[in-house]
Amino acid sequence: MNTPNIIAVAALSILATVGAHAQGFEPVQPLKIGGGRVQLAAEGAAAARGGNVYGDVVASPLTTRPSQLDRASVHAEAVAAAHAPNQNLDRRAFANSEVPPQFQGARTGR
16 A cells, blocks of 8 residues: 555544544533532532542541550651661662662662
8 A cells, every 4th residue: 555545544544433433422411400509508518428439548447556666766766867868869860770889788769
């Protein structure tokens, strides 16, 4: 096939696709409000109390587990991590994603 035939076939297939989609199109339907203001307010309040039904997380209470460390040791670890000169080290920041030898003992997360 030469180029004009290929272009013609592509154009016809696009027109056929558009025509197939146009047959299934339904225009926007007018808004139909059923019920009075009081009924709608009650339905809205009930929906708000129902929570997010479209959420991707199951509604469950938060649970915590006790830490095995005491408060002072957690504080000491946090202070040490905050004062580390290479706390934000990311291996993607280096050439070929390889950490230089001077940073080998540091965190290489993310």
